[in-house]
Amino acid sequence: MQKNNMIICRCEEVTYADLKKTKEKYNCTARELKLRTRAGMGYCGGRTCRSAVDKIASSLEKQKEKDIIPLKYQPPVRPVSFADLGGEHK
Amino acid sequence: MHNGIIIGAGPAGLTAAVTCAENGLDVIVLDEYMRAGGRLLGQLYEQPDGKWWNGIKESERLFQQAVDLGVQFRFGTAVSNIEYLDDMWVIYTEKEVLQTSNLLLATGAAESPVPVPGWTLPGVMSVGAAQVMTNVHRVKPGERGVIIGINVLSAAIAMELQLAGVEVASLTLPRMSEVTDVEAHPKEVMDSLLHVSHMAPSPFVKLGSKFMKGDFMKKMGAAFYPKNGVKMWDIPIQLRKAVIEIYGENQVEGVTLATINSKGDVVPGTEENIAADFVCIAGGLYPLAELAAIAGCPFYLVEELGGYVPLHSEEMETTLDGLYVAGNITGIEGAKVAAAQGHVAGLSIARNNGIRSLDYKIMDAIQHVKTTRDHAYIQFHPQIQKGRSKIQDQWNTYQRNVQEV
Numbered sequence A: 001m002q003k004n005n006m007i008i009c010r011c012e013e014v015t016y017a018d019l020k021k022t023k024e025k026y027n028c029t030a031r032e033l034k035l036r037t038r039a040g041m042g043y044c045g046g047r048t049c050r051s052a053v054d055k056i057a058s059s060l061e062k063q064k065e066k067d068i069i070p071l072k073y074q075p076p077v078r079p080v081s082f083a084d085l086g087g088e089h090k
Numbered sequence B: 001m002h003n004g005i006i007i008g009a010g011p012a013g014l015t016a017a018v019t020c021a022e023n024g025l026d027v028i029v030l031d032e033y034m035r036a037g038g039r040l041l042g043q044l045y046e047q048p049d050g051k052w053w054n055g056i057k058e059s060e061r062l063f064q065q066a067v068d069l070g071v072q073f074r075f076g077t078a079v080s081n082i083e084y085l086d087d088m089w090v091i092y093t094e095k096e097v098l099q100t101s102n103l104l105l106a107t108g109a110a111e112s113p114v115p116v117p118g119w120t121l122p123g124v125m126s127v128g129a130a131q132v133m134t135n136v137h138r139v140k141p142g143e144r145g146v147i148i149g150i151n152v153l154s155a156a157i158a159m160e161l162q163l164a165g166v167e168v169a170s171l172t173l174p175r176m177s178e179v180t181d182v183e184a185h186p187k188e189v190m191d192s193l194l195h196v197s198h199m200a201p202s203p204f205v206k207l208g209s210k211f212m213k214g215d216f217m218k219k220m221g222a223a224f225y226p227k228n229g230v231k232m233w234d235i236p237i238q239l240r241k242a243v244i245e246i247y248g249e250n251q252v253e254g255v256t257l258a259t260i261n262s263k264g265d266v267v268p269g270t271e272e273n274i275a276a277d278f279v280c281i282a283g284g285l286y287p288l289a290e291l292a293a294i295a296g297c298p299f300y301l302v303e304e305l306g307g308y309v310p311l312h313s314e315e316m317e318t319t320l321d322g323l324y325v326a327g328n329i330t331g332i333e334g335a336k337v338a339a340a341q342g343h344v345a346g347l348s349i350a351r352n353n354g355i356r357s358l359d360y361k362i363m364d365a366i367q368h369v370k371t372t373r374d375h376a377y378i379q380f381h382p383q384i385q386k387g388r389s390k391i392q393d394q395w396n397t398y399q400r401n402v403q404e405v
């Protein structure tokens, strides 16, 4: 298997090549890369792929920001069912 | 209403709960897993003094102690969000919303992925999953495995697998790419491995730690490292080879290895196949701090601690009122250090609840964290002390800035 076909984000089936191409084309930040490809936006909430997506995004930048987490965390950090969100259980 | 809520029932959270309850507080512990212990559950090894460290027993002991003191537990309860409203921390779980003025985040650590071509095949798992299968569920992950990623944790788990009668065909590196970094560098790996020397009866690693002190020697070490690797506990360790692909039709059938030079580049034409029915990926651990990030804690990147950690004091307070952290969320260390930190956090929470004359106890407890660290059996990063002082400096700077404003 070629390195390029390698899946990075399993939930959304985004490959290494998808991420690299998108990054090169738009020269984007980690957040933009995520929004354009959906990498990190799947069921696991990015728990599996986030650091890899982050590495690809930051491989252009020379110095990592020490006090800013590259990909923001947003609630909910765990999957919540629609029934629970909708307040069916009272 | 509770005096305190603890998220995470690992060694840090359990010890904090026991400490709070001993000081008369009414606390509740939430954990998404179905039983207490966190990552302690998977740990099973012989310590230098010859005694066995059995994580399951250790977890049960702590859990029972907490229950006897009246601590309440909610298992299978994942926290999806927390926020600070009207001087109270509001904790959202699937089924209920809880409130408290003192909240401890003891959510532990998570494993970093190392994408390798073929890593989505059935039979590929994280090394931590193999540890849980073997030591907790007592199910063999397979008959013969390859571990990709050489670090303290994967070396320890390789040994545990072997004890369970599972063959580890090789401990090797991933191929270097944009998605791997230090874990694919022979020199860096060598450096970190030297710190398992006290665990290893192997003369190689022991020798290593003596001769590899200087940076120059380490470079030479990786360059002159025998092509066919060396053995630790009879497991071949291959720093001169890297996995370029995991292959198999419907599930793992093996890996393709190739020789790499001391910079980590593949030497063409050196590919060979190794049969295996499972593969473990070991990318190292990072602090699981999502909830602290959502809460709005300031963070700082400290490589020695495993990644981004929320700013915190030695008393285990964060910069936010009534929010505490303990255990691996503050940096990757062994279970005993996590428990010692949990004790400090428990005392700080008790003090914040108005329990008096705890200052000396807190000082002692902080000292105990340091002694435990100095005697730790497993050290995940060779420069852990340095990492701890970095975060302490950042905390001090932050406090000074706040005072000036």
Ligand SMILES: Cc1cc2nc3c(=O)[nH]c(=O)nc-3n(C[C@H](O)[C@H](O)[C@H](O)COP(=O)(O)OP(=O)(O)OC[C@H]3O[C@@H](n4cnc5c(N)ncnc54)[C@H](O)[C@@H]3O)c2cc1C
Pocket: A077, A078, B007, B008, B009, B010, B011, B012, B013, B030, B031, B032, B033, B037, B038, B039, B040, B042, B043, B044, B077, B078, B079, B080, B106, B107, B108, B109, B110, B111, B127, B128, B129, B131, B153, B156, B285, B288, B291, B326, B327, B328, B329, B333, B334, B335, B336, B338, B378
């Ligand atoms: C795979 C793996 C293997 C390890 N092996 C070893 C080893 O062999 N030896 C060693 O000394 N150390 C090992 N460690 C390090 C280990 O993290 C520490 O030993 C110790 O367990 C840390 O304790 P803790 O209390 O900080 O966190 P943990 O023991 O990780 O406990 C954290 C708990 O928080 C819960 N949690 C997390 N997020 C949420 C949420 N949002 N909602 C509800 N609950 C949540 C988890 O379910 C977990 O039970 C390992 C770590 C990992 C990840």
Ligand code: FES
Pocket: A008, A009, A010, A011, A012, A039, A040, A041, A042, A043, A044, A045, A046, A047, A048, A049, A050
């Ligand atoms: S693997 Fe990318 S979101 Fe789950």
